[in-house]
Amino acid sequence: MEQEPDIFDRMAAQAVDKQAPQSLSKEELPALSESPLAAQNPAKTPQNVRQALQFLLAHGWLESVAKPKLFSVIAAQTTLLDALLEPLDLRVVVDDVRGLAFLAVVPDYAGDDADESEQDDWTHPLMKRQRLTLEQSLLLAILRREFLQREQESGTGAVVRVTVDSLLPQLETYLGSTGSDMQERKRLGQLLENLRTHGMVTEVDAQDCITIRPMIVHLLNPENLQTLLLRLREVAEGGAGQVEGTP
Known part of the structure; x- marks a missing residue:
């Protein structure tokens, strides 16, 4: 005759049932994939682009003779760098022939509503006029x-x-x-x-x-x-x- 499980066996079985993952319906799956927990490893800016951007922000310009690898990255990723610099109202200018890359203030930074006196007195917080x-x-x-x-x-x-x-x-x-x-x-x-x-x-x-x-x-x-x-x-x-x- 088979012995019935005692009270301790039944309590252990209930604990295992509570810890087991429940099956999700098809309606619940998309919600899970869009939750913040599912996006723990978002796409990051490539390391070489980060290095090039940081160098430009630190020095303002670079020459291909001195930094050939960084210059190649800048020349190839100008659009991405411009997008990253957009909140700062800066852009990258690349002179491929002379092997030169440098930061410049976007031409319309002062805005259409600024009068001439404000534009003359203005200086960019990161790019001072010399x-x-x-x-x-x-x-x-x-x-x-x-x-x-x-x-x-x-x-x-x-x-x-x-x-x-x-x-x-x-x-x-x-x-x-x-x-x-x-x-x-x-x-x-x-x-x-x-x-x-x-x-x-x-x-x-x-x-x-x-x-x-x-x-x-x-x-x-x-x-x-x-x-x-x-x-x-x-x-x-x-x-x-x-x-x-x-x-």
Whole structure:
């Protein structure tokens, strides 16, 4: 004769039944798949794109010569990067020929409702406008001319190196001579160092040369050249002040 289960066996069986998963109806399955618990591993931005974006936000620009892998990612994922930067009102500009990528403020950031005075005074919280003195702006224009002339001779994308001595007479043409070669060279050295901090040139090397970076073409664009020309006219008429550069 088979023995009936005692009270302890029945309690254990009930506990197992409570822990067993219940079968779900077809109507309940879609609700489960859409619940937050089912989305514990959402899609993430690819690691290489994250690295490229973080580098741009930290430095503002990069050259393919120094960071070839990151530049390749940026060139291939510009649309995705623009989408990620959209809330910040920034976009990526890629100069494939010169191997250059940099951040820029979207053209219509100030908005259609902002008046002209607000647009003139506004600066982006992440992309400050660079203010250059008249002497720095003049040297920048000279370097830009040298850069474009060398590109015409050697082709776009060529590395452009110039000697410091070749820049001295060009600068004296606009600023005049101090009468001291040492003072003029010191003045030029200080101006070059300032432009180096803005990423326009490299340090003076052992051959007393500098390399002009391709960013100079985009920083000193036709609009900024026109601003520089107007400022020069003001100075010629007795005015003074500073010239604004692009972010």
